[in-house]
Amino acid sequence: MARYDRAITVFSPDGHLFQVEYALEAVRKGNAAVGVRGTDTIVLGVEKKSTAKLQDSRSVRKIVNLDDHIALACAGLKADARVLVNRARIECQSHRLTVEDPVTVEYITRYIAGLQQKYTQSGGVRPFGLSTLIIGFDPYSGAPSLYQTDPSGTFSAWKANATGRNSNSIREFLEKNYKETSGQETVKLAIRALLEVVESGGKNIEVAVMTREHGLRQLEEAEIDAIVAEIDAEKAAAEAAKKAPPKET
Amino acid sequence: MKLDTSGLESSAPLFGSSNELIDGISAGPSFEIPDTMDFDGFQKEAVQMVKPAKGTTTLAFIFKEGVMVAADSRASMGGYISSQSVKKIIEINPYMLGTMAGGAADCQFWHRNLGIKCRLHELANKRRISVTGASKLLANILFSYRGMGLSVGTMIAGWDETGPGLYYVDSEGGRLKGTRFSVGSGSPYAYGVLDNGYRYDMSIEEAAELARRAIYHATFRDAASGGVASVYYVGPDGWKKLSGDDVGELHYKYYPVMPSTVEQEMVEVAGA
Numbered sequence: 001m002a003r004y005d006r007a008i009t010v011f012s013p014d015g016h017l018f019q020v021e022y023a024l025e026a027v028r029k030g031n032a033a034v035g036v037r038g039t040d041t042i043v044l045g046v047e048k049k050s051t052a053k054l055q056d057s058r059s060v061r062k063i064v065n066l067d068d069h070i071a072l073a074c075a076g077l078k079a080d081a082r083v084l085v086n087r088a089r090i091e092c093q094s095h096r097l098t099v100e101d102p103v104t105v106e107y108i109t110r111y112i113a114g115l116q117q118k119y120t121q122s123g124g125v126r127p128f129g130l131s132t133l134i135i136g137f138d139p140y141s142g143a144p145s146l147y148q149t150d151p152s153g154t155f156s157a158w159k160a161n162a163t164g165r166n167s168n169s170i171r172e173f174l175e176k177n178y179k180e181t182s183g184q185e186t187v188k189l190a191i192r193a194l195l196e197v198v199e200s201g202g203k204n205i206e207v208a209v210m211t212r213e214h215g216l217r218q219l220e221e222a223e224i225d226a227i228v229a230e231i232d233a234e235k236a237a238a239e240a241a242k243k244a245p246p247k248e249t
Numbered sequence: 250m251k252l253d254t255s256g257l258e259s260s261a262p263l264f265g266s267s268n269e270l271i272d273g274i275s276a277g278p279s280f281e282i283p284d285t286m287d288f289d290g291f292q293k294e295a296v297q298m299v300k301p302a303k304g305t306t307t308l309a310f311i312f313k314e315g316v317m318v319a320a321d322s323r324a325s326m327g328g329y330i331s332s333q334s335v336k337k338i339i340e341i342n343p344y345m346l347g348t349m350a351g352g353a354a355d356c357q358f359w360h361r362n363l364g365i366k367c368r369l370h371e372l373a374n375k376r377r378i379s380v381t382g383a384s385k386l387l388a389n390i391l392f393s394y395r396g397m398g399l400s401v402g403t404m405i406a407g408w409d410e411t412g413p414g415l416y417y418v419d420s421e422g423g424r425l426k427g428t429r430f431s432v433g434s435g436s437p438y439a440y441g442v443l444d445n446g447y448r449y450d451m452s453i454e455e456a457a458e459l460a461r462r463a464i465y466h467a468t469f470r471d472a473a474s475g476g477v478a479s480v481y482y483v484g485p486d487g488w489k490k491l492s493g494d495d496v497g498e499l500h501y502k503y504y505p506v507m508p509s510t511v512e513q514e515m516v517e518v519a520g521a
Contacts, residue, residue: 098382099379099386100385101379106374106375107374140410
Protein backbone atom coordinates (compact mmCIF):
# COMPACT_ATOMS: atom_id res chain seq x y z
CA MET A 1 0.00 0.00 0.00
CA ALA A 2 3.06 2.19 0.17
CA ARG A 3 2.74 4.00 -3.12
CA TYR A 4 -1.05 4.53 -3.19
CA ASP A 5 -1.09 7.78 -1.29
CA ARG A 6 0.03 10.00 -4.12
CA ALA A 7 -2.75 12.18 -5.44
CA ILE A 8 -3.55 11.74 -9.11
CA THR A 9 -6.10 14.51 -9.48
CA VAL A 10 -4.03 17.63 -8.92
CA PHE A 11 -4.42 21.23 -10.02
CA SER A 12 -2.82 22.54 -13.18
CA PRO A 13 -1.11 25.95 -13.08
CA ASP A 14 -4.21 27.64 -14.50
CA GLY A 15 -6.60 26.11 -11.98
CA HIS A 16 -7.95 23.10 -13.90
CA LEU A 17 -8.33 19.59 -12.62
CA PHE A 18 -7.41 17.79 -15.80
CA GLN A 19 -8.47 14.37 -14.58
CA VAL A 20 -11.96 15.67 -13.96
CA GLU A 21 -12.07 17.30 -17.37
CA TYR A 22 -10.88 14.10 -19.01
CA ALA A 23 -13.61 12.28 -17.11
CA LEU A 24 -16.11 14.71 -18.62
CA GLU A 25 -14.71 13.76 -22.03
CA ALA A 26 -15.44 10.14 -21.23
CA VAL A 27 -18.99 11.18 -20.40
CA ARG A 28 -19.28 13.00 -23.70
CA LYS A 29 -18.39 9.81 -25.49
CA GLY A 30 -21.02 7.80 -23.63
CA ASN A 31 -24.55 7.01 -24.76
CA ALA A 32 -27.02 9.85 -24.76
CA ALA A 33 -29.36 9.97 -21.78
CA VAL A 34 -32.25 12.35 -21.27
CA GLY A 35 -34.52 13.07 -18.31
CA VAL A 36 -37.76 15.07 -18.29
CA ARG A 37 -39.79 16.04 -15.24
CA GLY A 38 -43.56 16.41 -15.53
CA THR A 39 -46.11 17.29 -12.88
CA ASP A 40 -46.93 13.69 -12.02
CA THR A 41 -44.57 11.71 -14.22
CA ILE A 42 -40.81 11.65 -14.68
CA VAL A 43 -39.20 10.01 -17.69
CA LEU A 44 -35.69 8.74 -18.36
CA GLY A 45 -34.59 7.80 -21.84
CA VAL A 46 -31.26 6.29 -22.87
CA GLU A 47 -29.76 5.62 -26.28
CA LYS A 48 -29.25 1.94 -26.87
CA LYS A 49 -26.48 1.02 -29.25
CA SER A 50 -27.54 -1.81 -31.50
CA THR A 51 -27.19 -5.00 -29.49
CA ALA A 52 -25.10 -7.79 -30.88
CA LYS A 53 -27.23 -10.65 -32.17
CA LEU A 54 -26.08 -13.13 -29.58
CA GLN A 55 -26.26 -10.71 -26.62
CA ASP A 56 -29.13 -11.07 -24.21
CA SER A 57 -30.39 -7.50 -24.18
CA ARG A 58 -32.23 -7.95 -20.90
CA SER A 59 -28.95 -8.12 -19.01
CA VAL A 60 -27.91 -4.68 -20.25
CA ARG A 61 -30.40 -2.51 -18.40
CA LYS A 62 -29.24 1.10 -18.55
CA ILE A 63 -31.92 2.56 -16.27
CA VAL A 64 -31.76 1.13 -12.75
CA ASN A 65 -33.70 1.36 -9.50
CA LEU A 66 -31.98 2.74 -6.43
CA ASP A 67 -35.03 2.21 -4.24
CA ASP A 68 -38.76 1.82 -4.80
CA HIS A 69 -39.17 5.51 -5.48
CA ILE A 70 -35.84 6.49 -7.05
CA ALA A 71 -34.23 5.60 -10.38
CA LEU A 72 -30.97 6.45 -12.10
CA ALA A 73 -29.63 6.59 -15.63
CA CYS A 74 -26.11 7.56 -16.59
CA ALA A 75 -23.72 8.32 -19.41
CA GLY A 76 -20.07 7.31 -19.40
CA LEU A 77 -18.15 4.31 -18.10
CA LYS A 78 -20.72 1.65 -17.33
CA ALA A 79 -18.40 -0.28 -15.03
CA ASP A 80 -17.93 2.79 -12.83
CA ALA A 81 -21.71 3.15 -12.89
CA ARG A 82 -22.17 -0.31 -11.42
CA VAL A 83 -19.93 0.55 -8.44
CA LEU A 84 -21.67 3.87 -7.81
CA VAL A 85 -25.14 2.36 -8.11
CA ASN A 86 -24.27 -0.39 -5.61
CA ARG A 87 -23.01 2.14 -3.07
CA ALA A 88 -26.12 4.28 -3.57
CA ARG A 89 -28.41 1.28 -3.11
CA ILE A 90 -26.67 0.40 0.16
CA GLU A 91 -26.99 4.00 1.33
CA CYS A 92 -30.72 4.01 0.54
CA GLN A 93 -31.22 0.97 2.77
CA SER A 94 -28.87 2.25 5.45
CA HIS A 95 -30.89 5.46 5.64
CA ARG A 96 -34.11 3.45 5.98
CA LEU A 97 -32.50 1.51 8.81
CA THR A 98 -31.12 4.43 10.79
CA VAL A 99 -34.00 6.89 10.54
CA GLU A 100 -36.85 4.53 9.55
CA ASP A 101 -37.66 6.68 6.54
CA PRO A 102 -36.94 6.40 2.78
CA VAL A 103 -34.34 8.77 1.33
CA THR A 104 -35.36 11.94 -0.46
CA VAL A 105 -34.10 12.35 -4.03
CA GLU A 106 -31.96 15.27 -2.92
CA TYR A 107 -30.34 13.21 -0.17
CA ILE A 108 -29.26 10.36 -2.39
CA THR A 109 -28.12 12.76 -5.11
CA ARG A 110 -26.02 14.58 -2.51
CA TYR A 111 -24.59 11.25 -1.44
CA ILE A 112 -23.67 10.18 -4.97
CA ALA A 113 -22.22 13.59 -5.78
CA GLY A 114 -20.28 13.51 -2.51
CA LEU A 115 -18.88 10.13 -3.46
CA GLN A 116 -17.87 11.40 -6.90
CA GLN A 117 -16.17 14.39 -5.29
CA LYS A 118 -14.28 12.22 -2.80
CA TYR A 119 -12.65 10.39 -5.65
CA THR A 120 -11.31 13.68 -7.01
CA GLN A 121 -9.54 14.42 -3.76
CA SER A 122 -8.07 11.13 -2.62
CA GLY A 123 -4.77 9.39 -3.09
CA GLY A 124 -4.36 6.65 -5.61
CA VAL A 125 -7.77 6.88 -7.26
CA ARG A 126 -9.22 8.45 -10.40
CA PRO A 127 -12.60 10.18 -10.71
CA PHE A 128 -15.69 8.21 -11.75
CA GLY A 129 -16.16 8.64 -15.49
CA LEU A 130 -19.89 9.19 -15.51
CA SER A 131 -22.64 11.73 -15.10
CA THR A 132 -25.91 10.54 -13.65
CA LEU A 133 -29.52 11.55 -14.02
CA ILE A 134 -31.50 10.75 -10.89
CA ILE A 135 -35.28 10.85 -10.77
CA GLY A 136 -37.75 10.21 -8.03
CA PHE A 137 -40.66 11.40 -5.94
CA ASP A 138 -40.19 12.94 -2.52
CA PRO A 139 -41.60 10.38 -0.04
CA TYR A 140 -43.19 13.12 2.08
CA SER A 141 -44.41 15.83 -0.27
CA GLY A 142 -44.83 13.65 -3.37
CA ALA A 143 -43.08 16.27 -5.49
CA PRO A 144 -41.27 14.95 -8.58
CA SER A 145 -37.54 15.68 -8.91
CA LEU A 146 -34.83 15.32 -11.53
CA TYR A 147 -31.19 15.81 -10.55
CA GLN A 148 -27.93 15.55 -12.43
CA THR A 149 -24.44 14.85 -11.05
CA ASP A 150 -21.11 14.94 -12.86
CA PRO A 151 -17.56 13.64 -12.32
CA SER A 152 -16.53 16.75 -10.42
CA GLY A 153 -19.14 16.04 -7.80
CA THR A 154 -21.48 18.95 -8.44
CA PHE A 155 -25.20 18.38 -8.62
CA SER A 156 -28.30 20.42 -9.32
CA ALA A 157 -32.00 19.99 -9.93
CA TRP A 158 -33.43 20.26 -13.45
CA LYS A 159 -36.79 20.41 -15.19
CA ALA A 160 -35.24 18.53 -18.11
CA ASN A 161 -31.68 17.66 -18.98
CA ALA A 162 -29.50 15.46 -21.12
CA THR A 163 -26.02 14.03 -20.80
CA GLY A 164 -23.71 11.91 -22.88
CA ARG A 165 -23.27 12.04 -26.64
CA ASN A 166 -24.73 15.12 -28.35
CA SER A 167 -26.24 16.29 -25.10
CA ASN A 168 -25.91 19.90 -26.23
CA SER A 169 -28.29 19.38 -29.15
CA ILE A 170 -30.78 17.58 -26.96
CA ARG A 171 -30.60 20.31 -24.35
CA GLU A 172 -31.16 22.97 -27.02
CA PHE A 173 -34.21 21.08 -28.23
CA LEU A 174 -35.52 20.81 -24.68
CA GLU A 175 -34.96 24.49 -24.01
CA LYS A 176 -36.98 25.35 -27.09
CA ASN A 177 -39.75 22.85 -26.54
CA TYR A 178 -40.07 22.35 -22.81
CA LYS A 179 -43.35 23.03 -21.13
CA GLU A 180 -45.08 21.65 -18.04
CA THR A 181 -46.49 18.29 -19.05
CA SER A 182 -48.04 15.31 -17.37
CA GLY A 183 -48.56 11.65 -18.10
CA GLN A 184 -48.08 10.55 -21.68
CA GLU A 185 -47.10 14.04 -22.83
CA THR A 186 -43.98 13.89 -20.68
CA VAL A 187 -43.04 10.54 -22.19
CA LYS A 188 -43.51 11.94 -25.68
CA LEU A 189 -41.38 14.98 -24.93
CA ALA A 190 -38.54 12.82 -23.64
CA ILE A 191 -38.65 10.52 -26.65
CA ARG A 192 -38.85 13.44 -29.07
CA ALA A 193 -35.77 14.94 -27.45
CA LEU A 194 -33.87 11.68 -27.69
CA LEU A 195 -34.89 11.18 -31.31
CA GLU A 196 -33.05 14.37 -32.21
CA VAL A 197 -29.79 12.49 -31.97
CA VAL A 198 -30.75 8.83 -32.12
CA GLU A 199 -31.92 6.79 -35.07
CA SER A 200 -35.63 6.41 -34.98
CA GLY A 201 -37.01 3.18 -33.64
CA GLY A 202 -37.88 1.32 -30.46
CA LYS A 203 -34.82 -0.88 -30.60
CA ASN A 204 -32.48 2.09 -30.26
CA ILE A 205 -33.99 3.69 -27.19
CA GLU A 206 -34.64 2.45 -23.70
CA VAL A 207 -37.33 4.41 -21.84
CA ALA A 208 -38.50 4.17 -18.25
CA VAL A 209 -41.40 6.07 -16.73
CA MET A 210 -41.82 6.76 -13.03
CA THR A 211 -45.12 7.69 -11.43
CA ARG A 212 -45.98 8.22 -7.80
CA GLU A 213 -48.37 5.25 -7.68
CA HIS A 214 -46.63 2.69 -9.84
CA GLY A 215 -42.95 3.41 -9.31
CA LEU A 216 -40.58 2.72 -12.18
CA ARG A 217 -41.85 1.01 -15.31
CA GLN A 218 -39.64 0.10 -18.26
CA LEU A 219 -41.47 0.56 -21.54
CA GLU A 220 -41.62 -2.38 -23.93
CA GLU A 221 -40.12 -2.03 -27.39
CA ALA A 222 -43.59 -2.22 -28.92
CA GLU A 223 -44.85 0.63 -26.73
CA ILE A 224 -41.88 2.80 -27.69
CA ASP A 225 -42.46 2.03 -31.36
CA ALA A 226 -46.08 3.09 -30.99
CA ILE A 227 -45.12 6.40 -29.43
CA VAL A 228 -42.42 6.99 -32.04
CA ALA A 229 -45.02 6.38 -34.73
CA GLU A 230 -47.30 8.94 -33.05
CA ILE A 231 -44.47 11.45 -32.94
CA ASP A 232 -43.63 10.88 -36.60
CA ALA A 233 -47.27 11.34 -37.53
CA GLU A 234 -47.43 14.61 -35.58
CA LYS A 235 -44.25 15.82 -37.24
CA ALA A 236 -45.61 14.97 -40.68
CA ALA A 237 -48.86 16.78 -39.90
CA ALA A 238 -46.93 19.85 -38.76
CA GLU A 239 -44.86 19.82 -41.95
CA ALA A 240 -47.98 19.49 -44.07
CA ALA A 241 -49.64 22.38 -42.25
CA LYS A 242 -46.64 24.58 -42.95
CA LYS A 243 -46.61 23.75 -46.66
CA ALA A 244 -50.37 24.12 -47.17
CA PRO A 245 -51.50 27.47 -48.58
CA PRO A 246 -52.93 29.85 -45.99
CA LYS A 247 -56.68 29.45 -45.55
CA GLU A 248 -57.53 33.09 -45.01
CA THR A 249 -57.46 35.34 -48.01
CA MET B 250 -12.41 8.51 25.47
CA LYS B 251 -12.99 9.09 21.82
CA LEU B 252 -16.22 10.97 21.19
CA ASP B 253 -18.74 9.27 18.98
CA THR B 254 -18.57 11.34 15.81
CA SER B 255 -20.32 8.77 13.66
CA GLY B 256 -23.12 11.26 13.03
CA LEU B 257 -20.67 13.71 11.52
CA GLU B 258 -18.87 11.30 9.24
CA SER B 259 -20.30 10.28 5.89
CA SER B 260 -20.83 6.60 5.54
CA ALA B 261 -18.29 6.05 2.74
CA PRO B 262 -14.83 5.19 4.06
CA LEU B 263 -11.85 7.50 3.64
CA PHE B 264 -9.20 6.50 1.16
CA GLY B 265 -5.53 5.85 1.08
CA SER B 266 -6.18 2.96 3.46
CA SER B 267 -6.72 -0.68 2.63
CA ASN B 268 -10.38 -0.30 3.61
CA GLU B 269 -11.49 0.05 0.00
CA LEU B 270 -12.55 -3.57 0.12
CA ILE B 271 -15.12 -2.79 2.82
CA ASP B 272 -17.55 -1.43 0.34
CA GLY B 273 -19.20 1.63 1.82
CA ILE B 274 -20.00 0.33 5.31
CA SER B 275 -18.05 2.26 7.96
CA ALA B 276 -16.59 0.54 11.03
CA GLY B 277 -18.26 1.30 14.36
CA PRO B 278 -16.72 3.58 17.00
CA SER B 279 -13.57 2.24 18.58
CA PHE B 280 -12.37 2.60 22.17
CA GLU B 281 -9.17 2.60 24.09
CA ILE B 282 -9.45 -0.18 26.63
CA PRO B 283 -8.41 0.67 30.23
CA ASP B 284 -5.11 -0.67 31.42
CA THR B 285 -6.15 -3.38 33.91
CA MET B 286 -5.16 -6.95 34.53
CA ASP B 287 -8.75 -8.18 34.54
CA PHE B 288 -10.79 -6.28 31.94
CA ASP B 289 -13.93 -8.39 32.30
CA GLY B 290 -13.96 -7.90 36.05
CA PHE B 291 -13.43 -4.20 35.52
CA GLN B 292 -16.41 -4.09 33.18
CA LYS B 293 -18.62 -5.90 35.69
CA GLU B 294 -17.58 -3.51 38.44
CA ALA B 295 -18.30 -0.52 36.23
CA VAL B 296 -21.78 -1.77 35.45
CA GLN B 297 -22.52 -2.58 39.10
CA MET B 298 -21.46 0.90 40.13
CA VAL B 299 -24.20 2.53 38.13
CA LYS B 300 -26.85 -0.12 38.55
CA PRO B 301 -28.83 1.21 41.57
CA ALA B 302 -28.81 4.69 40.11
CA LYS B 303 -32.15 4.64 38.31
CA GLY B 304 -33.71 6.20 41.39
CA THR B 305 -36.28 8.42 39.81
CA THR B 306 -39.79 8.60 38.44
CA THR B 307 -40.46 9.79 34.92
CA LEU B 308 -43.49 9.23 32.77
CA ALA B 309 -44.90 10.20 29.41
CA PHE B 310 -48.09 9.42 27.54
CA ILE B 311 -49.78 10.28 24.25
CA PHE B 312 -53.34 11.55 24.31
CA LYS B 313 -55.69 13.34 21.96
CA GLU B 314 -54.02 16.74 22.23
CA GLY B 315 -50.39 15.60 22.12
CA VAL B 316 -47.84 14.20 24.55
CA MET B 317 -47.64 14.82 28.29
CA VAL B 318 -44.23 14.39 29.94
CA ALA B 319 -43.63 14.54 33.70
CA ALA B 320 -40.79 13.77 36.10
CA ASP B 321 -39.65 14.22 39.70
CA SER B 322 -36.44 16.06 40.57
CA ARG B 323 -34.61 14.04 43.21
CA ALA B 324 -31.07 12.72 42.79
CA SER B 325 -29.98 10.13 45.34
CA MET B 326 -26.68 8.40 46.01
CA GLY B 327 -27.71 5.36 48.03
CA GLY B 328 -29.53 6.77 51.05
CA TYR B 329 -28.20 10.28 50.63
CA ILE B 330 -30.34 12.78 48.77
CA SER B 331 -27.80 14.70 46.75
CA SER B 332 -30.26 17.10 45.14
CA GLN B 333 -33.95 17.95 45.18
CA SER B 334 -33.82 20.15 42.11
CA VAL B 335 -32.51 18.16 39.18
CA LYS B 336 -33.92 18.89 35.73
CA LYS B 337 -34.94 15.47 34.51
CA ILE B 338 -36.78 16.63 31.43
CA ILE B 339 -34.20 17.59 28.84
CA GLU B 340 -35.06 19.92 26.00
CA ILE B 341 -33.50 18.35 22.90
CA ASN B 342 -34.94 21.01 20.59
CA PRO B 343 -38.07 23.18 20.57
CA TYR B 344 -40.32 20.30 19.57
CA MET B 345 -38.69 17.29 21.26
CA LEU B 346 -38.14 16.36 24.89
CA GLY B 347 -36.12 13.61 26.52
CA THR B 348 -36.46 12.28 30.07
CA MET B 349 -33.61 11.33 32.35
CA ALA B 350 -33.41 8.11 34.32
CA GLY B 351 -30.20 6.32 35.25
CA GLY B 352 -26.85 8.04 35.15
CA ALA B 353 -27.40 11.79 35.14
CA ALA B 354 -24.22 12.54 33.21
CA ASP B 355 -24.92 9.84 30.63
CA CYS B 356 -28.44 11.12 30.03
CA GLN B 357 -27.44 14.77 29.83
CA PHE B 358 -24.49 14.18 27.53
CA TRP B 359 -26.22 11.85 25.12
CA HIS B 360 -29.36 13.99 24.93
CA ARG B 361 -27.19 16.98 24.10
CA ASN B 362 -25.36 14.90 21.49
CA LEU B 363 -28.72 13.85 20.08
CA GLY B 364 -29.73 17.50 19.88
CA ILE B 365 -26.60 18.18 17.83
CA LYS B 366 -27.36 15.31 15.47
CA CYS B 367 -30.97 16.46 15.06
CA ARG B 368 -29.81 19.97 14.16
CA LEU B 369 -27.27 18.64 11.67
CA HIS B 370 -30.01 16.55 10.09
CA GLU B 371 -32.19 19.66 9.78
CA LEU B 372 -29.40 21.64 8.16
CA ALA B 373 -28.46 18.90 5.72
CA ASN B 374 -31.96 17.86 4.72
CA LYS B 375 -33.86 21.15 5.09
CA ARG B 376 -36.53 19.45 7.17
CA ARG B 377 -36.94 18.55 10.82
CA ILE B 378 -36.03 15.05 11.91
CA SER B 379 -38.92 12.80 12.90
CA VAL B 380 -39.30 11.47 16.45
CA THR B 381 -38.80 8.02 14.95
CA GLY B 382 -35.53 9.08 13.41
CA ALA B 383 -34.23 10.86 16.50
CA SER B 384 -35.04 7.95 18.80
CA LYS B 385 -33.41 5.55 16.35
CA LEU B 386 -30.23 7.64 16.25
CA LEU B 387 -30.03 7.57 20.04
CA ALA B 388 -30.84 3.86 20.24
CA ASN B 389 -28.13 3.01 17.72
CA ILE B 390 -25.53 5.00 19.65
CA LEU B 391 -26.50 3.37 22.95
CA PHE B 392 -26.41 -0.05 21.33
CA SER B 393 -22.87 0.50 20.15
CA TYR B 394 -21.86 1.23 23.76
CA ARG B 395 -23.68 -1.82 25.09
CA GLY B 396 -21.95 -3.57 27.94
CA MET B 397 -19.65 -0.62 28.64
CA GLY B 398 -21.51 0.66 31.68
CA LEU B 399 -23.76 3.37 30.31
CA SER B 400 -26.95 3.70 32.31
CA VAL B 401 -29.70 5.45 30.38
CA GLY B 402 -33.46 4.87 30.53
CA THR B 403 -35.01 7.63 28.53
CA MET B 404 -38.19 8.51 26.71
CA ILE B 405 -38.09 10.64 23.57
CA ALA B 406 -41.30 12.58 23.16
CA GLY B 407 -42.07 14.96 20.35
CA TRP B 408 -44.39 16.20 17.68
CA ASP B 409 -43.51 15.73 14.01
CA GLU B 410 -45.30 15.58 10.66
CA THR B 411 -47.01 12.34 11.53
CA GLY B 412 -48.34 13.76 14.81
CA PRO B 413 -47.32 13.01 18.41
CA GLY B 414 -44.54 10.47 18.90
CA LEU B 415 -43.24 8.66 22.00
CA TYR B 416 -40.38 6.18 22.19
CA TYR B 417 -38.64 4.46 25.11
CA VAL B 418 -34.89 4.01 24.60
CA ASP B 419 -32.45 2.41 27.04
CA SER B 420 -28.78 1.69 27.45
CA GLU B 421 -29.24 -2.00 26.66
CA GLY B 422 -30.02 -0.80 23.14
CA GLY B 423 -33.77 -1.38 23.41
CA ARG B 424 -36.21 0.92 21.66
CA LEU B 425 -39.97 0.69 22.00
CA LYS B 426 -42.74 2.70 20.44
CA GLY B 427 -45.69 3.24 22.72
CA THR B 428 -48.44 5.45 24.08
CA ARG B 429 -47.76 5.19 27.85
CA PHE B 430 -44.40 4.75 29.56
CA SER B 431 -42.99 5.25 33.02
CA VAL B 432 -39.32 4.76 33.84
CA GLY B 433 -37.44 4.60 37.14
CA SER B 434 -37.67 3.15 40.63
CA GLY B 435 -40.98 4.92 41.20
CA SER B 436 -42.51 3.71 37.96
CA PRO B 437 -44.67 0.90 39.42
CA TYR B 438 -46.46 3.44 41.61
CA ALA B 439 -46.78 5.91 38.75
CA TYR B 440 -48.14 3.21 36.41
CA GLY B 441 -50.82 2.37 38.97
CA VAL B 442 -52.20 5.89 38.97
CA LEU B 443 -51.55 6.54 35.28
CA ASP B 444 -53.12 3.36 33.93
CA ASN B 445 -56.11 3.80 36.20
CA GLY B 446 -56.84 7.38 35.20
CA TYR B 447 -55.83 7.32 31.52
CA ARG B 448 -58.28 8.13 28.74
CA TYR B 449 -57.27 9.02 25.18
CA ASP B 450 -59.62 11.98 24.90
CA MET B 451 -58.60 14.07 27.86
CA SER B 452 -58.15 17.80 27.75
CA ILE B 453 -54.71 19.26 28.33
CA GLU B 454 -55.60 20.25 31.92
CA GLU B 455 -56.97 16.81 32.74
CA ALA B 456 -53.90 15.12 31.29
CA ALA B 457 -51.56 17.45 33.18
CA GLU B 458 -53.39 16.74 36.43
CA LEU B 459 -53.17 12.99 35.80
CA ALA B 460 -49.43 13.24 35.14
CA ARG B 461 -48.91 15.39 38.24
CA ARG B 462 -50.85 13.00 40.46
CA ALA B 463 -49.00 9.98 39.13
CA ILE B 464 -45.63 11.57 39.92
CA TYR B 465 -46.85 12.66 43.33
CA HIS B 466 -47.98 9.17 44.29
CA ALA B 467 -44.67 7.73 43.13
CA THR B 468 -42.72 10.22 45.24
CA PHE B 469 -44.94 9.42 48.21
CA ARG B 470 -44.02 5.73 48.24
CA ASP B 471 -40.60 5.62 46.57
CA ALA B 472 -37.71 6.90 48.67
CA ALA B 473 -35.57 7.66 45.67
CA SER B 474 -38.12 10.01 44.09
CA GLY B 475 -39.14 13.42 45.34
CA GLY B 476 -38.55 17.11 45.03
CA VAL B 477 -40.57 18.91 42.38
CA ALA B 478 -43.06 17.32 39.97
CA SER B 479 -42.52 18.98 36.58
CA VAL B 480 -45.11 18.60 33.87
CA TYR B 481 -44.45 19.43 30.22
CA TYR B 482 -46.85 19.36 27.26
CA VAL B 483 -45.75 18.71 23.65
CA GLY B 484 -48.16 19.98 21.04
CA PRO B 485 -48.06 20.88 17.35
CA ASP B 486 -46.17 24.10 18.14
CA GLY B 487 -43.55 22.41 20.29
CA TRP B 488 -43.18 21.80 24.00
CA LYS B 489 -44.34 24.00 26.86
CA LYS B 490 -43.67 23.66 30.57
CA LEU B 491 -47.02 23.57 32.32
CA SER B 492 -46.12 23.33 36.02
CA GLY B 493 -43.51 22.51 38.59
CA ASP B 494 -44.99 21.77 42.01
CA ASP B 495 -43.21 20.73 45.17
CA VAL B 496 -44.53 17.28 46.02
CA GLY B 497 -44.73 18.15 49.71
CA GLU B 498 -47.19 20.92 48.91
CA LEU B 499 -49.04 18.61 46.51
CA HIS B 500 -49.50 16.18 49.38
CA TYR B 501 -51.35 18.73 51.47
CA LYS B 502 -53.33 19.81 48.44
CA TYR B 503 -54.56 16.28 47.82
CA TYR B 504 -54.87 15.33 51.49
CA PRO B 505 -55.50 18.56 53.36
CA VAL B 506 -55.25 18.45 57.13
CA MET B 507 -58.79 18.14 58.52
CA PRO B 508 -59.52 19.59 61.90
CA SER B 509 -60.67 16.55 63.85
CA THR B 510 -62.45 16.34 67.23
CA VAL B 511 -60.06 15.75 70.05
CA GLU B 512 -60.57 12.50 71.93
CA GLN B 513 -58.62 13.31 74.99
CA GLU B 514 -57.18 16.57 75.96
CA MET B 515 -54.36 17.18 78.35
CA VAL B 516 -55.45 19.54 81.10
CA GLU B 517 -53.27 21.40 83.44
CA VAL B 518 -53.47 19.87 86.84
CA ALA B 519 -54.28 22.49 89.36
CA GLY B 520 -52.00 22.66 92.32
CA ALA B 521 -48.65 21.03 92.87
